[in-house]
Amino acid sequence: MATTMITPLNTSSRAASRGLSDISIRNLFIIPTIVFLIVFNIFPLIYSLGYSFTDFRASTNAPANFVGLKNYRELLSDPYIWNNFAVTAKYVIVSVVGQVVVGFGTAMLLNRTIPLKGLITTLLLLPMMLSMAVVGLFWKLLYDPSWGVINYVLDLGKFQWLGDPKMALYAVAFTDIWMWSPFVMLLSLAGLSAVPKHLYEAAAIDRAGPFYTFFRITLPLVAPILMIAVIFRTMEAFKTFDLAYVLSTQPSTEVISIRLYKMAFQEWQTGRSCALAYIVLIMVLAITNIYVKYLNKVKER
Amino acid sequence: MAHIQLKNISKTFGNHTALTGLDLDIADGEFFVLLGETGAGKTTTLRLIAGLEKPSEGQVFIDGVDVADWGAAERDVALVLQQYSLYPRYTVRENLEFPLKPKIRRLPDAEIKDRVDRAARTLRIEHLLDRKTDRLSGGEMQRVSIGRAIVRKPRVFLMDEPLSALDAKLREALRTELKNLQIQLGATFLFVTHDQIEAMSMGDKVGVLNHGRIVQTGTPHEIYNNPRDTYVASFVGSPPMNLIDGKLVNGRAVMAPLNFELPFSGGAKAGGATDGRPLVFGIRPEDVYLESGAPVEARVHDVENHGVEKILTLRVGDATLRATVPARTDVAIEQAVRFAWNPDKVVLFDKGSGVSLRHAS
Numbered sequence: 001m002a003t004t005m006i007t008p009l010n011t012s013s014r015a016a017s018r019g020l021s022d023i024s025i026r027n028l029f030i031i032p033t034i035v036f037l038i039v040f041n042i043f044p045l046i047y048s049l050g051y052s053f054t055d056f057r058a059s060t061n062a063p064a065n066f067v068g069l070k071n072y073r074e075l076l077s078d079p080y081i082w083n084n085f086a087v088t089a090k091y092v093i094v095s096v097v098g099q100v101v102v103g104f105g106t107a108m109l110l111n112r113t114i115p116l117k118g119l120i121t122t123l124l125l126l127p128m129m130l131s132m133a134v135v136g137l138f139w140k141l142l143y144d145p146s147w148g149v150i151n152y153v154l155d156l157g158k159f160q161w162l163g164d165p166k167m168a169l170y171a172v173a174f175t176d177i178w179m180w181s182p183f184v185m186l187l188s189l190a191g192l193s194a195v196p197k198h199l200y201e202a203a204a205i206d207r208a209g210p211f212y213t214f215f216r217i218t219l220p221l222v223a224p225i226l227m228i229a230v231i232f233r234t235m236e237a238f239k240t241f242d243l244a245y246v247l248s249t250q251p252s253t254e255v256i257s258i259r260l261y262k263m264a265f266q267e268w269q270t271g272r273s274c275a276l277a278y279i280v281l282i283m284v285l286a287i288t289n290i291y292v293k294y295l296n297k298v299k300e301r
Numbered sequence: 302m303a304h305i306q307l308k309n310i311s312k313t314f315g316n317h318t319a320l321t322g323l324d325l326d327i328a329d330g331e332f333f334v335l336l337g338e339t340g341a342g343k344t345t346t347l348r349l350i351a352g353l354e355k356p357s358e359g360q361v362f363i364d365g366v367d368v369a370d371w372g373a374a375e376r377d378v379a380l381v382l383q384q385y386s387l388y389p390r391y392t393v394r395e396n397l398e399f400p401l402k403p404k405i406r407r408l409p410d411a412e413i414k415d416r417v418d419r420a421a422r423t424l425r426i427e428h429l430l431d432r433k434t435d436r437l438s439g440g441e442m443q444r445v446s447i448g449r450a451i452v453r454k455p456r457v458f459l460m461d462e463p464l465s466a467l468d469a470k471l472r473e474a475l476r477t478e479l480k481n482l483q484i485q486l487g488a489t490f491l492f493v494t495h496d497q498i499e500a501m502s503m504g505d506k507v508g509v510l511n512h513g514r515i516v517q518t519g520t521p522h523e524i525y526n527n528p529r530d531t532y533v534a535s536f537v538g539s540p541p542m543n544l545i546d547g548k549l550v551n552g553r554a555v556m557a558p559l560n561f562e563l564p565f566s567g568g569a570k571a572g573g574a575t576d577g578r579p580l581v582f583g584i585r586p587e588d589v590y591l592e593s594g595a596p597v598e599a600r601v602h603d604v605e606n607h608g609v610e611k612i613l614t615l616r617v618g619d620a621t622l623r624a625t626v627p628a629r630t631d632v633a634i635e636q637a638v639r640f641a642w643n644p645d646k647v648v649l650f651d652k653g654s655g656v657s658l659r660h661a662s
Contacts, residue, residue, distance in 0.1 A: 201353055202386035206400035206449065207374040216399070220390050 052274035059268035071275035098177035103184025136246030191225035303456040310359035336500040337510030343493040379450030387434040531655040579652035588646040589624035595641035
């Protein structure tokens with residue numbers, strides 16, 4: 001199909017008068033992108049795959065020795081790494097579920113004619129536009145045990161939101177929910193407003209109650225777009241680094257990317273961190289693939 | 302089954318008035334057709350009865366009970382829309398089951414199956430039951446949509462131009478089916494359409510709606526033969542009634558700008574048709590006939606051959622007149638012919654108000 005899409009070059013156009021053919025124009029657009037991708041994405045990807053089989057340390061001049069699958073073997077049998085994965089999984093679940101509930105709920109509330117709807121929607125979208133690091137710093141102030149606004153408003157005294165090892169992960173996830181619920185809301189709103197109004201009327205005529213209408217009409221129709229939001233947010237949450245890094249130093253919030261960062265740039269175990277990065281990459285790919293499979297199934301139904 | 306009554310209904314949307322002072326009475330078990338042009342307020346009337354809109358003024362009664370505070374669910378009506386409104390992603394069976402499955406009113410499974418099967422049989426969609434709705438043709442979709450209405454045994458069926466998106470053949474077939482269905486169920490039907498053929502062929506009673514007002518209600522026969530005003534006369538019937546300006550002079554109809562005369566002695570019968578009063582003479586094309594010794598000469602402007610009959614457009618001076626003649630009549634365009642009318646079938650309208658003299662008194 002792609003080949004038939006190429007429209008023939010208009011022979012009287014300016015491009016044609018300069019002697020550019022269809023193919024040279026195509027190359028003009030495509031080649032820079034391909035070069036960029038190769039230099040900055042594909043080359044490092046393959047190069048780091050090579051490093052992941054060595055004991056290379058970027059901090060020394062010692063030559064890299066090939067160690068085979070040792071890095072992978074050690075990483076996968078390291079209980080600390082598994083703990084990092086467990087923390088990440090917990091974080092992903094709490095944060096994505098929270099975002100879907102809050103985001104979809106807000107979208108349901110906004111999906112009607114209310115005054116100032118446009119303004120309200122824009123305001124609700126603001127958190128999403130901020131920088132992660134800035135959001136982290138702000139929430140660190142809000143969570144502060146002695147003079148943070150949250151403890152003051154909730155009258156919690158000196159509750160250690162980020163200092164409490166059990167609470168810290170939830171506090172980080174909550175910030176993530178605050179920041180990214182608008183994203184889920186935006187996609188859900190698009191899905192909700194695409195549900196034809198006459199279906200709701202038909203359901204009302206068919207004497208369906210609000211819950212029945214929601215589960216039998218609204219949800220099935222919004223599900224595909226909601227799934228896309230979930231895929232995006234899961235991938236992002238899995239890779240979270242900045243928010244957790246800025247907010248907390250607790251071991252209970254050490255998600256896998258923080259571990260990776262420490263391993264690569266504090267302990268300078270370059271080869272081993274490359275291996276870890278590959279493990280993370282494979283996991284994200286696997287999760288995404290499962291989602292996409294499920295999404296296609298939902299769409300087919 | 303129910304008796305529907307609308308009393309003095311008005312409905313405005315912003316500063317647009319959709320309905321004004323509408324009165325409507327639909328008897329139990331009646332097939333009532335609401336006929337009108339696009340934008341006349343037909344759909345609004347339906348939605349008011351269904352409870353999807355609230356009237357700005359006036360009351361809706363179902364079986365004598367004012368239903369102002371009732372939602373669509375409590376009114377227990379079925380609505381079939383032009384755009385089918387099938388629930389996507391579900392099969393035909395799931396669509397038909399939908400109105401029977403809400404938790405509050407859930408019927409036993411056997412009963413649901415029984416009703417769905419019966420509806421499918423009635424509408425001849427049994428072979429489609431397990432198909433997804435997006436893989437149906439227009440006619441099939443509309444049948445499913447009607448099926449969803451009949452599984453529930455509602456008090457009244459409301460149909461909003463259910464046939465107008467279908468092709469001609471299918472429309473004809475479904476027209477008959479719907480009428481049979483209504484007789485079979487003995488249900489009250491309110492059928493909205495802009496197609497006067499549908500109105501004529503299906504309705505027990507027809508209400509003609511123009512700009513948010515009911516102009517005339519009556520049996521198709523009444524509407525056709527005794528239109529209340531020139532609007533109804535020109536809207537109902539295909540080709541429409543000929544309307545010619547003129548006046549009565551000594552028992553003859555003298556067409557003023559057209560300069561021809563026809564015998565007409567029924568002036569006194571119609572009441573108020575005194576000599577010289579400006580009138581509009583209405584005559585159906587089938588009551589205009591060609592005859593060699595007839596009083597008026599005209600030229601054939603156009604011939605439409607419909608198989609069983611021919612519709613001629615006759616030109617007298619610079620005005621035209623339609624006449625339905627048997628198909629075997631041999632005429633050519635621009636041929637000179639002579640025509641007369643059946644004076645008993647002439648309807649007189651007041652020139653100023655357009656109201657039929659028979660209805661004015």
